Amino acid sequence: MTAAIPEVLPAGRPQSTPQRHLETIDLDITFGTGLATHHAVKEVSFMIKRGGAYGLIGESGCGKSTILRAVAGLNADYRGAILIGDKEVQNKRGKEFFRRVQMVFQDPYASLHPRKIVKSVLMEPMKIHGFDNPEARMARVLDEVGLGQEFRYRYPHELSGGQRQRIAIARALVIEPEILLLDEPTSALDVSVQAEILNLLKTLRRERHLTYLMVSHDLAVVAHLCERIGMMQSGRIIEEMTDDDVRASRASQPYTQEFLAASIG
Amino acid sequence: MANPLLTVEDLNITFPGAHGVNHAVRGVSFTIGHEKVGIVGESGSGKSQTGRAILKLNPAFARMEVGKLEFAGCDLKAASERQMRRIRGNRISMILQDPKFSLNPLMRIGAQIMEAYRLHHRTRIAEARQRTLAMLEAVQIREPERVFNLYPHEVSGGMGQRIMIAMMLIPEPELIIADEPTSALDVTVRRQVLGILDDLVSRRGTALMFISHDLNLVADFCDRVLVMYAGRIVEDLPARELHNARHPYTRGLLESLPRLDRPVELLKVPSRDPAWRDEPSIYRGVTP
Numbered sequence: 001m002t003a004a005i006p007e008v009l010p011a012g013r014p015q016s017t018p019q020r021h022l023e024t025i026d027l028d029i030t031f032g033t034g035l036a037t038h039h040a041v042k043e044v045s046f047m048i049k050r051g052g053a054y055g056l057i058g059e060s061g062c063g064k065s066t067i068l069r070a071v072a073g074l075n076a077d078y079r080g081a082i083l084i085g086d087k088e089v090q091n092k093r094g095k096e097f098f099r100r101v102q103m104v105f106q107d108p109y110a111s112l113h114p115r116k117i118v119k120s121v122l123m124e125p126m127k128i129h130g131f132d133n134p135e136a137r138m139a140r141v142l143d144e145v146g147l148g149q150e151f152r153y154r155y156p157h158e159l160s161g162g163q164r165q166r167i168a169i170a171r172a173l174v175i176e177p178e179i180l181l182l183d184e185p186t187s188a189l190d191v192s193v194q195a196e197i198l199n200l201l202k203t204l205r206r207e208r209h210l211t212y213l214m215v216s217h218d219l220a221v222v223a224h225l226c227e228r229i230g231m232m233q234s235g236r237i238i239e240e241m242t243d244d245d246v247r248a249s250r251a252s253q254p255y256t257q258e259f260l261a262a263s264i265g
Numbered sequence: 266m267a268n269p270l271l272t273v274e275d276l277n278i279t280f281p282g283a284h285g286v287n288h289a290v291r292g293v294s295f296t297i298g299h300e301k302v303g304i305v306g307e308s309g310s311g312k313s314q315t316g317r318a319i320l321k322l323n324p325a326f327a328r329m330e331v332g333k334l335e336f337a338g339c340d341l342k343a344a345s346e347r348q349m350r351r352i353r354g355n356r357i358s359m360i361l362q363d364p365k366f367s368l369n370p371l372m373r374i375g376a377q378i379m380e381a382y383r384l385h386h387r388t389r390i391a392e393a394r395q396r397t398l399a400m401l402e403a404v405q406i407r408e409p410e411r412v413f414n415l416y417p418h419e420v421s422g423g424m425g426q427r428i429m430i431a432m433m434l435i436p437e438p439e440l441i442i443a444d445e446p447t448s449a450l451d452v453t454v455r456r457q458v459l460g461i462l463d464d465l466v467s468r469r470g471t472a473l474m475f476i477s478h479d480l481n482l483v484a485d486f487c488d489r490v491l492v493m494y495a496g497r498i499v500e501d502l503p504a505r506e507l508h509n510a511r512h513p514y515t516r517g518l519l520e521s522l523p524r525l526d527r528p529v530e531l532l533k534v535p536s537r538d539p540a541w542r543d544e545p546s547i548y549r550g551v552t553p
Binding site for chain 2: 059060161190191192194195196198199202203217218219220221223224243246247258259262263264
């Protein structure tokens, strides 16, 4: 007998494909106990191929952000399995996981430390993960997100909302992750800035072959960035569509049809 | 328009700051009749400050200068604070963005709405209660008796916003200023809330000033649209003509939105020209 962690895959599941990059199997999350129990996520399974982009949409309170937080390792209290590549990750994540999976949060006004300059924001993850050549890497990543080198010495309050979100993306990218988790990355921004950030995310994905898992309530934004979209309602993914299905309003569930109609206006 | 309800001429709002003066609203002039007027613009364009200036609710350190501010024959520019209090809520009311922050958390919903009514109308409590219940029903709250006794934290966001609409409509104002009334709501709830607002506003012939950053929403909902950029109105046009807008800024904003019916690889980012701040606004597709 060895002490190695077995790769547990529930029986009856199809065998893995080489392209699979991120998968959840029967993800189940509850908050509270007794009468106050809230079953936030119910047996959610989805799979994203390497280089794919998957979007979760739904009303507030449907559990979409809860899924993202569980995948990101911010909530270790879940049942079911989360797989990166072909390996199931432990509920309590290790350092290696965070090098491969990074997250960009909704509000760039809240997600950057107000007392840290851009340079220390970008240096910290590289120090934690022991990267060489940090100065050169920082210069490159600032370039990639379309900010000049002079931004190194700025504090967050000296940046606009769009620039802050670019720094948040740079912080996630600087340790060269494979998977980016996006929690409503543009909903706190103006439309013109939203266009800039969406263009940036699209270009980065192509150049770096990133895999995206995105959460949003804006259907047009999700369809712009993702080619597969999961519609959520009270903790379940009730329907999966392609972006073409969404554009053509092809949906089988009545709730999805209603949501599509309301979004198109 | 022969007899506008609200006339604003040459409105300027400045904020003195450590790094010089921030000129938030620069010489804005417009009129509102019995219609639904949308004001769109990005954050910092001065749209909310313009809305607040009508009720003189700008922060105390802001400096406001206005050529003419007239509401239904009443000169608001010269009005004292005491006179303004009789206008606010009674003749002009304001719906704010987020019901979570705008309802009193320590007062029951029914009491808050009744207070809004009784501040301006001398009536008995029993009558105010009847009116409140009728108003809650008008904003499509199913069990008005139950909701009457709830606290704001016990209702959802969409219901909270409907309660705020009820509260703002019950004194029967002539003009409602709605500052991003639906941006804190989900898409599905947004439609319902807008539907209720539209229904009540058109039935009573109330004028509506609708401040929003969402161009498509405004195009659907309003009769007329004013586009603001850097404290100026750059374009004034009928809402159904929005997609034929002439100003490069309005066009840029429209093109920067991802659209379901027109997939593109990369979105257009609007360009900005500081000269737009000083040019006259385009009125109904005509440059004066």
